[in-house]
Amino acid sequence: MSDSVATIVYLLMATAFLLLAGWKASALRREPAPTLALMVANFVVAAAVYVIASPLGYTAVGSAFGQAWITTLPIYVGILVNFGLVQLLTIIWTSPSQDPHRVRKAVIGWSLLYTLAIAVMTVAFLHADLTGPAVPLKFNTEQPDEPPVLFFLGVFLTMLTCGTLHTWHRARRAKPDDERIAHALHWFGRSMAVTFGYVVCSAPAIVAASRGYHQLDAVGVFGSVFGVVGCIGICYAMSGAAVSVWLRERRDIRVLEPLWDLVVAGVDPDLELSKSARPSRLLNVRLNLHRRIIEILDGILKLRLWVTADAAGAVETMHSESLNDEALREKLGLAETGLTAQELEAAVTSAVLRHAVGRLQDARTRSTEASGPTPPSDGLAYVMPGQDTAADEERPRLLRVARALELPIVQASLETLQTVAPEAAPASRADAHSR
Structure with missing residues (x-):
C-alpha cells in the first residue's frame, strides 16, 4: 500500500472515530454518565492516533520536532490509553452488584497503573538514542538494540497484555441484563483476545531483533493487523448496539407515520x-x-x-x-x-x-x-x-x-x-x- 493510499485510509478511520465521538458527546450532553464520557474519550484518542499514525501525520510530527521517530511515542501512548479506557468501561459494566467503593478503587488503581506506565515509557523513550530514517510500523524491530527502547517496549507490551487479558476475562464471565451492555462486553472480550495477537507477534520479533536476528521482522509488522482489527471491534462494541437501536427507532418512526396521519393529522x-x-x-x-x-x-x-x-x-x-x-x-x-x-x-x-x-x-x-x-x-x-x-x-x-x-x-x-x-x-x- 502506498503512503498516499495509507494516509487516505487512516484519515477516513480518524473521521469515522470523530463522528462517533460527536454522536456519543451529544448523548453525553443529554444524559451525563461516566461511561459515556469514557466512550467519547476513547473515540477522540483513537481518532488522534490514526491521524498521527498515518504516513502524512507521522512525517509531519517528526519534522516538527526534528526527530523522525518521535511520533512513535504519542502513538504508543494513545494505544495504551485507548485500550485502558476500554478496560475501565469493562470494570464498571461488569460490577453492577458490587460495592461502589470497591469499583471506584479498581478504576482508580488501574488508572494510576496506566499513568505510571505511560510516565515510565515517556522517560525511557526520551532517553533513547534513536537514529536512522523513521519507517512506520517498523519501530519495534528497527530500534530494540537500544536498552531504553527495549525497556519502553517491554512496559508497553506488559501493560497491553495485562489490559487485554484482564478485560477478556471479565467480559467473558459477565452476564448483564442490559442487552446493549451485553453486546458491548461480548465484543470487548473478542476484540481484546484479537488484540493480544499483537503481543504474540511483536514480543518474539522484538527479542530476536534486539539480538541481531531480523528473520521475524515481518511477523512483528503483521502483528499490527491484530491491533487494527481489535480497535475496529471495540468501536463496534461501543456503537453497534446503539446503531441498531437508532436504526430500529428510525424504522419505527416510518412505520408509525400512517397511524399518525390517521389519528393526529x-x-x-x-x-x-x-x-x-x-x-x-x-x-x-x-x-x-x-x-x-x-x-x-x-x-x-x-x-x-x-x-x-x-x-x-x-x-x-x-x-x-x-x-x-x-x-x-x-x-x-x-x-x-x-x-x-x-x-x-x-x-x-x-x-x-x-x-x-x-x-x-x-x-x-x-x-x-x-x-x-x-x-x-x-x-x-x-x-x-x-x-x-x-x-x-x-x-x-x-x-x-x-x-x-x-x-x-x-x-x-x-x-x-x-x-x-x-x-x-x-x-x-x-x-x-x-x-
Whole structure:
C-alpha cells in the first residue's frame, strides 16, 4: 500500500472515530454518565492516533520536532490509553452488584497503573538514542538494540497484555441484563483476545531483533493487523448496539407515520407537539419517536367519543368465519390458524380507529356549527382494546396497530359496514314510522 493510499485510509478511520465521538458527546450532553464520557474519550484518542499514525501525520510530527521517530511515542501512548479506557468501561459494566467503593478503587488503581506506565515509557523513550530514517510500523524491530527502547517496549507490551487479558476475562464471565451492555462486553472480550495477537507477534520479533536476528521482522509488522482489527471491534462494541437501536427507532418512526396521519393529522393537527412537517430521522431520533407516540395516544384519546363496537364486531366476526372457510381465509391472506391474539387485537384497534375517524370527518362535513360537530350520544359506550397497556408496551402495540391498518381483513370488515349501513337505514325509518 502506498503512503498516499495509507494516509487516505487512516484519515477516513480518524473521521469515522470523530463522528462517533460527536454522536456519543451529544448523548453525553443529554444524559451525563461516566461511561459515556469514557466512550467519547476513547473515540477522540483513537481518532488522534490514526491521524498521527498515518504516513502524512507521522512525517509531519517528526519534522516538527526534528526527530523522525518521535511520533512513535504519542502513538504508543494513545494505544495504551485507548485500550485502558476500554478496560475501565469493562470494570464498571461488569460490577453492577458490587460495592461502589470497591469499583471506584479498581478504576482508580488501574488508572494510576496506566499513568505510571505511560510516565515510565515517556522517560525511557526520551532517553533513547534513536537514529536512522523513521519507517512506520517498523519501530519495534528497527530500534530494540537500544536498552531504553527495549525497556519502553517491554512496559508497553506488559501493560497491553495485562489490559487485554484482564478485560477478556471479565467480559467473558459477565452476564448483564442490559442487552446493549451485553453486546458491548461480548465484543470487548473478542476484540481484546484479537488484540493480544499483537503481543504474540511483536514480543518474539522484538527479542530476536534486539539480538541481531531480523528473520521475524515481518511477523512483528503483521502483528499490527491484530491491533487494527481489535480497535475496529471495540468501536463496534461501543456503537453497534446503539446503531441498531437508532436504526430500529428510525424504522419505527416510518412505520408509525400512517397511524399518525390517521389519528393526529386526520383528527386535530393541533395535537402536534412540534409544527415541523416530519420528525427528523437522523438527529434526536429517540426524542422524535417518543413525541410521535405521545401525539398518537393523544389522538386516540380524542377519538374515544366517536368509537363504536361496529368495526370491532365486524373484524372479529370475519376472523371467526375465516377459520371455517378456506376460500375466505385465502382471500384475507390468513394462515390456517388465523391471527394470533395480539394480531387480532391490532386488527380490531386499527379498524375501530379508521371507522371512528370516518365518522368524525363525516360529521364535520355535515356540521354547520362553528364549534365543530357534536359527538354522538353513544360516545364512550365501547372501550377499545389496549387501553390498559403498560407504558413500556405502548410502542410495540402501536407498531402492530400501524402495520394492521391496511390488512385485508381490516379493509374487508370496513367495507361490510359501509354496505350494511345504507341497507339498514330504510328499516330503521320504517320502524320509526310504525312507532
